[in-house]
Amino acid sequence: MVSKLGGPHFDLVSGVPAAAIPLATCIALKTKIPMILCRKAAKDYGTKKVIEGIWKKGQHCLVVEDVVTYGDSVAETTDLLRANGLIVNHAVVVVERQQGATQNLAANRNVKLHALLTFNDLLMTLLNDGCISEERVQAAKSYNAKWQFNSVRSLRPAASLSDVHFSPDIGQLLFQYMKTKCSRLCLTFDSPAYAEEIISLAERLAPKLCALMLHPELVPDFSPDFTDRLRLLANRKGFLLIADRKLADVGKITRHQLIGGQFRLADWCDLLTVHALTGTDQLAALRKLKQSAQQSTSLSALIVGEIDTESEPHLGDDEAVICPTIGIADRLGYQHVLSISHPDENIIQQMPAPRPRVHLRGLLPRRKAEEGVGQQETVFHTRAQKKEAFIVAATETVGTQHALPGSVVRPDAGIEVTKDN
Known part of the structure; x- marks a missing residue:
């Protein structure tokens, strides 16, 4: 995942709560980049903060997620970090389901999404290993094509x-x-x-x-x-x-x-x-x-x-x-x-x-x-x-x-x- 980032330099790394926090922790340990923790909601005890850690405004933060569909979870974390003065231009994910997250985040949040694997990568691996048939591959691709992010005003497909x-x-x-x-x-x-x-x-x-x-x-x-x-x-x-x-x-x-x-x-x-x-x-x-x-x-x-x-x-x-x-x-x-x-x-x-x-x-x-x-x-x-x-x-x-x-x-x-x- 780290190699997927290429050239960009980051001052901080933060995982989307809560599943991506272990991933962000691993990246922080591997790269020696400080990690901050975003909460879904502030607790009514302790520090009572929605962002835990040592940081300052103007620092560049990398957002980490495990799986994205339409990109709403990454968008929400990006909004939280930006609202607190941090700069977010990149996000990294393990699996991109290819249902519009990359396009959505680029168009609506100006965030470039880097994916370790795509949905098609997983399908081709399973097909080549004989785990699924060609028919299942086509069925899965058809489902993905039907449920695409299709509106700049919505994070989910919606009827007219x-x-x-x-x-x-x-x-x-x-x-x-x-x-x-x-x-x-x-x-x-x-x-x-x-x-x-x-x-x-x-x-x-x-x-x-x-x-x-x-x-x-x-x-x-x-x-x-x-x-x-x-x-x-x-x-x-x-x-x-x-x-x-x-x-x-x-x-x-x-x-x-x-x-x-x-x-x-x-x-x-x-x-x-x-x-x-x-x-x-x-x-x-x-x-x-x-x-x-x-x-x-x-x-x-x-x-x-x-x-x-x-x-x-x-x-x-x-x-x-x-x-x-x-x-x-x-x-x-x-x-x-x-x-x-x-x-x-x-x-x-x-x-x-x-x-x-x-x-x-x-x-x-x-x-x-x-x-x-x-x-x-x-x-x-x-x-x-x-x-x-x-x-x-x-x-x-x-x-x-x-x-x-x-x-x-x-x-x-x-x-x-x-x-x-």
Whole structure:
């Protein structure tokens, strides 16, 4: 593997966690090049670093991997190292499966991939040694040809956007906004904000805004005029309105909450967050309201399936919570708002998904942070970033700013995009 590198000089070597770490260790021992260790996530004890070892910005680092298919693991490690000031131009791998990793890394990360063996090398060796037949060789090559990296915006093969269908219609509408705007941005207001502030910021972000979520009770000057203006703006610019009320009551009370009181939710919002604590009553009340001739509404329910708090940081891992939440809608014959009928789960990866941290600096008045309110930043990061977010949220919340992975907002939209070192 070392001889494959040829001329380039490296100051450091790092293996893609975790399978390639032993390989990187061997290379470091053989070449006397210092090794640094990249972690998938920082631990909450010890040094609490994602990069362990002795290094400094500006050093050249070689990335080591055992097997690559599309090159996503090498790309992620490269991004991490570069974000911390290291220079990465080369990567070495034991087996290149010849499904587009070399081209992907060169085109999208400017990284040259050096392979000890290719998939064809392995096939020819097995064929020449009589271990497999010519038919198996052709079958394997045909499979590889079918599953090639085929999009500069995706790290996996994906179906056409036109092949995706949602049910009910609200999911289809949301996806249409995402597709048209090439964005996954949801702006949420989790701290008090005046009506004019909300409308002004929504107008500035409208070109990339797919959804706006707010707590009506946190708008001090909430009024029918405000919701009329917000509804008109959402219709004109094309984004959904989500009322984050997290309702949890019997059907009769829910109906009054939807059509009466100060907020009159059914008159202006597209989606309403609800808890599953009361069973099917709330959804049944909403269904009756939608079917009522006296009250026309397009309001749909968004069941809260996971929320992390200070007292219950891993509540979303409890199957006793997750399963009943999903089952509530199933028992009424509902289909999930964001369920994809196409079998390709990677379709959303066709949306651009850079990973900056977004600061809504200067767009809203800075407020003093409140300590001990129980809200955890992980609520915005979906199970420790194990899965790419479907739609992301840039949030102004009690004096601090957060953003989910995948935000596509840019400085020209009035947002400063920074990356943490």
